[in-house]
Every structure is written in structure tokens, then in C-alpha cells.
Amino acid sequence: MASRPRKRRKALGGLAPIAFISLGLYTLWVIYPVFASATLSLTDARTNRQTMSFVGLENYTRMFSDPRLGRTFAFTLIVTILVTLVSNVGGVLFAMMLNNQAKNYKVMRTLAFIPQVLSGVVVAFMWRMMFNQNGLINSSALKYGWLDAPINWLGTREMATFCVCVTVAWASTAFCTVVYMAGLQSVPPELMDAARVDGAGPIKRFFNVTWPMLAPATTTCVVLGLIGALKLYDILAVLTSGGPANSTNSLAYYVIAVAFGNGHTGYGAALGILLLVLTAAVSAIATRILRKRETNL
Amino acid sequence: MNAKLASRSGRLAGGWVVTAVFCFPIYLAVVNAFKANAQIKSDPLGLPNPFTFSNVITALSRPDHLIQTGLVNSVVITSATVALLIPLSSATSLWLFERSARVKGILTGIFALGLMIPPQVGLQPTVQVLKAMGLMNTYPGLVLVGISGGYFAFAVFVYVGFLHTVPKEILDSARVDGAGDLRVWWSIVMPLMRPATITVAIFVGLWTWNDFLGPLIILGPTQGQTITVAMYLSLGASAVSTDYGQVYAITLIAALIPLIAYLFCQREFVAGLTSGAAKG
Known part of the structure; x- marks a missing residue:
């Protein structure tokens, strides 16, 4: 009996070839590109010329004088923070509302989870059709007299930013609802009954029982929400293409525009590294804070 | 009352x-x-x-057949990615599960990075490698990147997480019969890991079907595109589209297959989404 674990340690060596092939592919398509990007970011490489030379940190110092990067950074943070906040609050409330075994609620859950399976492109087209100058929101509001003049939803900085946040938050609320729903089902009913017996009202029960019990779900939703918002690309491409006047150009969107649109390989790589550092920092900090909260249960 | x-x-x-x-x-x-x-x-x-049905008919009778081609391409690329990723990632996970704590720790850390890295970061070198291999603008190139990137890391987390819930005695008894390692993996452990495989298939299938940036860059605009990118190309990036019926019809066509899959296998979908999300 005692020798068995020792034997098992060396076990399944026959799978090593498959594992090594997989690890090789993973290195080639995930690890190598990051280091290669870091290297490229130290050069003046461009797609329209054959040669490149080492320029040190020039691409990084160039960021400080890039007139677009300030707004890009601000927009990225606004969308990331707002979307994470709204989709988590909305997700918890929605999940609590739909957490019922009756048949009606089952149908509601089926409907509410749909955005989760739609692509960003589909989601963005659905909302673009509503936000258009003569889209559904404007035409209905004018028809029923809720508005005197059409609102240029996607045409101004503030409104376009708002529209992007609404669209992304909608899709990510559906995701958070799914996760929080699973979290709610793991809250022991005895705990709720005990709180009820102690005379705790619904609000007190939420903050003292439900919300702390949802801590692991919150970690999942917040961390994945932050990472998802930081790498967001498809919704921006369809909804605003980064406009008007560069106002909804996120860092992830800008990386692609510089690298593949302008062909500035070196600078694009440097912006990519900036995105990587930002994502790593944000997800590490969020994970640390939220995990601590989980253990405080 | x-x-x-x-x-x-x-x-x-x-x-x-x-x-x-x-x-x-x-x-x-x-x-x-x-x-x-x-x-x-x-x-x-x-x-x-x-x-x-005129909007749908118009969308399907474009002279360039963008929508039909897109649907076929998406089905082929998604199936190929899922079908290749499942054996690769499950075998790697089982192998990893049997390694020492140190090897496990290092590799888990490396896979965790893969989940976090935004796809934009390494895309330029990825394109360079694909060009060097002659796989740029090809379907095999897109599938190859798909099966070995972040999706692979995700699948390993799901499988390894699931293996922790399998009683050790079952894995042990599987070995006593003297079956070869490949047989233990494919005929004994794979059926046990069915729930994890469903989770991986749902997530990776959905992500591959819905992916935009990968096919947009790797397949390029001149190639036959996936339905997600084809939709974007046919409806244009500009916010001014006058044929609203077209936009809605194409939106519906593009969403139809994931939607039907979701409605038919809702239980697996939601279970997969929640367990997968906790891993990711």
C-alpha cells in the first residue's frame, strides 16, 4: 500500500510525447511571442522596410509625447472600472431575482443568459442598430415624443464612451449573473434561516450572509471582468472604430491600429508590452485583495 | 396569507x-x-x-456567398480546434497531474500566464512565425494558434481541477490491470473526465466561433472568413448602414448556431459556464 504512491509518481510516462508536443506548441504560440514582442519593442521595426535597428527605450519614451495615449489610457480605465462595477452589481441583483426553482424563473434564466453565448460582434451590431442616428432609440423616442431632437449617441466623446460602456456592461452582466447564480446556490439555506430567526431584515441578511458567501464568485467576476475589459477589441471595432476623434480608442484597440494599421511594428510592440504590464498589475492586485476577502469568511 | x-x-x-x-x-x-x-x-x-424572409434570402444570395462560406468556415475551424485541443490538453493534464509538486507548480504558473495575456500582445511575432512556416492566411494556421494558446491553458486548468476530484483509488486501479499508458488515458480516464471535456468543448467552441481578432488578422480580409468576421466585413465598420433588414438578418444568422446549441444543451452550458468560469 505504501509503495503505491511512489510508483504512481513515475506513472503515465507514455503520455510524455503528447505532453511535450503540447508544451512545445504552447511555448511557440504563447511564451515566445511575448519575448519576441519585448525584443521588437526595442527596435524601430516597421512593416514597410526590411531593416531594423536597436533604439533602446525610444519607443517607451515616445509614449509620453504621444498625444493620443492620454485619452486612450483614460478611456481604457473608465470602461474597465465602470463595466466591472456595473456588471457585478447588476449580476448580483439579477441572480438574486432569478434564484427561484419555479418554472417561470427557469424561463427567465434561459433568456437572461443568452448574451453570454453571443459574440462581441453580434452584441455590438445589436446595440449599434439602436444607437444609430436614425436607430431604434432615436426613432422611437421621437415618435412617442420623448425627445425633441435626435441624440447623436455615437457622435460625441461622452455619448460614445457611454454607449461602449452600456454595450460591454450588458454582455458582461449576463456572464456575472451566471456565476453569481451558481454562487447563490451554494449558500446554505440553514444560514439564511438562522439569520432570519435572529431577526435580520432582508438588507442585513444580504450584507451579513449572502454577500460574504458570494466572495469566490465575486473574485471570478471581477478578475475576469477586468481582464476581459482590458483586452476588449470586437465591440469597439463594430460600435465606434475608436472614434469619434480617437475618444473610444482603448489601449488594446490602439495596439492593433498602430501595429497592423500603421505598420509601426516597434512602437506597436511597446504598446503591447504596456498593455501586458497593465493587465498583469490590475489582475494581480485584484486577485490579491479579493482572495484575502475570501479567506476572511 | x-x-x-x-x-x-x-x-x-x-x-x-x-x-x-x-x-x-x-x-x-x-x-x-x-x-x-x-x-x-x-x-x-x-x-x-x-x-x-426577404432579409434572410437577400443575405444568403449575395454574389460573394460571404455568409454561407462564413458559416461553413466557422463550423470547420471550430470543430477542428475542439477536436484537436481535447486530446492534446487532456493527455497533457493527466501527465502533469502525475508529476512532482515542483514541476506541477512551475507549469501551472506558466499556464496561468497564458490565461491572462491579452491576445494583442504577441500577435505581431505570431504573424511572423506563421509567415515563416507558410501558414499565414491559412485555416491550419488559425487552428494551430487556437489549439495551443490561451484556450489550451484554460483546458489544462479544467482537466487538472477535475482530476483532483477523481478518487485516487480509481486512477490506481486503472493502472493495476497492466494497460498501457495511452489506453489508461483514452479508455479509462477520458470517460471519467466527461464533464470536464464537455466544459472544455463548450468554452473553446464558443470562444473559437465568436473570436474576431484572430481570424481577422490571421486569415486576412481576402481569405474566406469565419462568420463572425464575415459579418463585420459585409456590414462595414461605418455606423451608417441604411439596409437595416440586412444588418438584423445577418446578425441573427451569425448568432443562430451558438444560440440553438445553447437552447438544446442548456443544462450542460450553464454547468460548463459556471465550473469553467471558476477555473478561469
Whole structure:
């Protein structure tokens, strides 16, 4: 009996070839590109010329004088923070509302989870059709007299930013609802009954029982929400293409525009590294804070 | 008693109102796909009257067959990615599960990075490698990147997480029979890991189907595209599209297959989404 674990340690060596092939592919398509990007970011490489030379940190110092990067950074943070906040609050409330075994609620859950399976492109087209100058929101509001003049939803900085946040938050609320729903089902009913017996009202029960019990779900939703918002690309491409006047150009969107649109390989790589550092920092900090909260249960 | 009944029906009504508001964009896309443009303009919120398939027919009778080609390409690319990723990642996970704590720790850390790295970061070198291999602008190139990137890391987390829940005695007894390692993996452990495989298949399938940036860059605009990118190419990046019926019809066509899959295997979908999300 005692020798068995020792034997098992060396076990399944026959799978090593498959594992090594997989690890090789993973290195080639995930690890190598990051280091290669870091290297490229130290050069003046461009797609329209054959040669490149080492320029040190020039691409990084160039960021400080890039007139677009300030707004890009601000927009990225606004969308990331707002979307994470709204989709988590909305997700918890929605999940609590739909957490019922009756048949009606089952149908509601089926409907509410749909955005989760739609692509960003589909989601963005659905909302673009509503936000258009003569889209559904404007035409209905004018028809029923809720508005005197059409609102240029996607045409101004503030409104376009708002529209992007609404669209992304909608899709990510559906995701958070799914996760929080699973979290709610793991809250022991005895705990709720005990709180009820102690005379705790619904609000007190939420903050003292439900919300702390949802801590692991919150970690999942917040961390994945932050990472998802930081790498967001498809919704921006369809909804605003980064406009008007560069106002909804996120860092992830800008990386692609510089690298593949302008062909500035070196600078694009440097912006990519900036995105990587930002994502790593944000997800590490969020994970640390939220995990601590989980253990405080 | 009456108060309790009233509060219950109040909650039910509230639930329906919130759900209806939340799903309103979906309702609009569905009803407007089957209306003539004139009715979309005059009555955007109402049900189709008369009901028409003309938008769908127009979308499917484009001379370039962008939509049909896109659907076929998406089905082929998604199936190939899922079918290759499952054996690769499950075998790697089982192998990893049997390694020492140190090897496990290092590799888990490296895979965790893969989940976090935004796809934009390494895309330029990825394109360079694909070009060097002669796989740029090809379907095999897109599938190869798909099976070995972040999706692979995700699959390993799901499988290894699941293996921790399998009683050790079962894995042990599998080995006593003297079956070869490949047989232990494929005939004994794989059936045990079915729930994890379903989770991986749902997630990776959905992500591959819905991916935009990968096919956009790797396949390029001149190649036959996936349905997600084809939709973007056919409807244009500009916010001014006049043929609303077209936009709605193509939106519906692009969403149809994931939607049907979701409605038919809802239980697996939700279970997969929640367990997978906890891993990711």
C-alpha cells in the first residue's frame, strides 16, 4: 500500500510525447511571442522596410509625447472600472431575482443568459442598430415624443464612451449573473434561516450572509471582468472604430491600429508590452485583495 | 396569507419586467430580421407584419456567398480546434497531474500566464512565425494558434481541477490491470473526465466561433472568413448602414448556431459556464 504512491509518481510516462508536443506548441504560440514582442519593442521595426535597428527605450519614451495615449489610457480605465462595477452589481441583483426553482424563473434564466453565448460582434451590431442616428432609440423616442431632437449617441466623446460602456456592461452582466447564480446556490439555506430567526431584515441578511458567501464568485467576476475589459477589441471595432476623434480608442484597440494599421511594428510592440504590464498589475492586485476577502469568511 | 401571495406575484412580475428589459436588444434583433425595411422604420418595436424572409434570402444570395462560406468556415475551424485541443490538453493534464509538486507548480504558473495575456500582445511575432512556416492566411494556421494558446491553458486548468476530484483509488486501479499508458488515458480516464471535456468543448467552441481578432488578422480580409468576421466585413465598420433588414438578418444568422446549441444543451452550458468560469 505504501509503495503505491511512489510508483504512481513515475506513472503515465507514455503520455510524455503528447505532453511535450503540447508544451512545445504552447511555448511557440504563447511564451515566445511575448519575448519576441519585448525584443521588437526595442527596435524601430516597421512593416514597410526590411531593416531594423536597436533604439533602446525610444519607443517607451515616445509614449509620453504621444498625444493620443492620454485619452486612450483614460478611456481604457473608465470602461474597465465602470463595466466591472456595473456588471457585478447588476449580476448580483439579477441572480438574486432569478434564484427561484419555479418554472417561470427557469424561463427567465434561459433568456437572461443568452448574451453570454453571443459574440462581441453580434452584441455590438445589436446595440449599434439602436444607437444609430436614425436607430431604434432615436426613432422611437421621437415618435412617442420623448425627445425633441435626435441624440447623436455615437457622435460625441461622452455619448460614445457611454454607449461602449452600456454595450460591454450588458454582455458582461449576463456572464456575472451566471456565476453569481451558481454562487447563490451554494449558500446554505440553514444560514439564511438562522439569520432570519435572529431577526435580520432582508438588507442585513444580504450584507451579513449572502454577500460574504458570494466572495469566490465575486473574485471570478471581477478578475475576469477586468481582464476581459482590458483586452476588449470586437465591440469597439463594430460600435465606434475608436472614434469619434480617437475618444473610444482603448489601449488594446490602439495596439492593433498602430501595429497592423500603421505598420509601426516597434512602437506597436511597446504598446503591447504596456498593455501586458497593465493587465498583469490590475489582475494581480485584484486577485490579491479579493482572495484575502475570501479567506476572511 | 394574502400578503404572502401578493409579494410572491409581485416578485414574479418584477422578475419578468427586468428580464424583458434586459433581453430587449435580442427581441429587436429577432423581430426586425423578419420585417421589411419600411416597417423597421415606421414600427421598429412591433412584431413583423407582414412576416417576411426577404432579409434572410437577400443575405444568403449575395454574389460573394460571404455568409454561407462564413458559416461553413466557422463550423470547420471550430470543430477542428475542439477536436484537436481535447486530446492534446487532456493527455497533457493527466501527465502533469502525475508529476512532482515542483514541476506541477512551475507549469501551472506558466499556464496561468497564458490565461491572462491579452491576445494583442504577441500577435505581431505570431504573424511572423506563421509567415515563416507558410501558414499565414491559412485555416491550419488559425487552428494551430487556437489549439495551443490561451484556450489550451484554460483546458489544462479544467482537466487538472477535475482530476483532483477523481478518487485516487480509481486512477490506481486503472493502472493495476497492466494497460498501457495511452489506453489508461483514452479508455479509462477520458470517460471519467466527461464533464470536464464537455466544459472544455463548450468554452473553446464558443470562444473559437465568436473570436474576431484572430481570424481577422490571421486569415486576412481576402481569405474566406469565419462568420463572425464575415459579418463585420459585409456590414462595414461605418455606423451608417441604411439596409437595416440586412444588418438584423445577418446578425441573427451569425448568432443562430451558438444560440440553438445553447437552447438544446442548456443544462450542460450553464454547468460548463459556471465550473469553467471558476477555473478561469
